[in-house]
Amino acid sequence: MDHPAEQIKTFAAPTAPPQAQDVRATAACAAGVLMALVPCTSAKARRMLDEVAMGAGTDVRGAAEAVLDAQTGKPLAPAVEDVLRHVLALARNLPAPPAGSWSPPEPDVLRQHVNHLRAVRRRAMAAPGDANVRGEMEEAAYTLCVVMGQRSAHGALLAAEELLAVSRLRPGTPGRRC
Known part of the structure; x- marks a missing residue:
């Protein structure tokens, strides 16, 4: 019989945390999708990702992956989908136009x-x-x-x-x- 000290022990490889550049790349792709959907600036798209992450109780990478999944038609968790819809609706609300004179372009x-x-x-x-x-x-x-x-x-x-x-x-x- 084998002695316990002689048995070969195997360990599962620890999962590495996502690299910061991978998270930034995923967030940049998701920001591009949001910029095209709303339309908005990249700064506003990043703020929208932050709002989705906070509202859904996830990190920015999770929010970005949800946006990319929604773009490809993959089903989302209901809580994430609700928050994403709400954030997009808020972003599409129109602020009051600035006061002052304005002449329409040709x-x-x-x-x-x-x-x-x-x-x-x-x-x-x-x-x-x-x-x-x-x-x-x-x-x-x-x-x-x-x-x-x-x-x-x-x-x-x-x-x-x-x-x-x-x-x-x-x-x-x-x-x-x-």
Whole structure:
């Protein structure tokens, strides 16, 4: 018989904690998805990840993985899904426009900015981990905010789309047949 001291002991390898750069990469991808969904800046997307993490009782990596899972259609835990929906709804609430004088841009110029933002959003959804696309998304959202006199990119996009719709309905607008 074998003596207990002579038996070979095997130990399970300890699980290594996630590397900080892995967590940052996952959070950056999730921030790219949030920037395309809302739209918003990268700073706001990171704050949204923090809010999801706190509300769901997880860490930022868990919140980021939930956002990435939601993008791919994987089912989420009900508590995480509820918090994520709530945070997205809050981010889409429109702040009051700033006081002061503002003159609307020409419809053609506005249409170019809106189309550029939409194109970058599509690229951000296709490649949320691409830092260049996230940077371009932030620039496009910021430009539309400035052009529309809004504080949030989501509000600027909605206001721009409304302004474009109104410009299409005006009688005597070039390109209108009626």
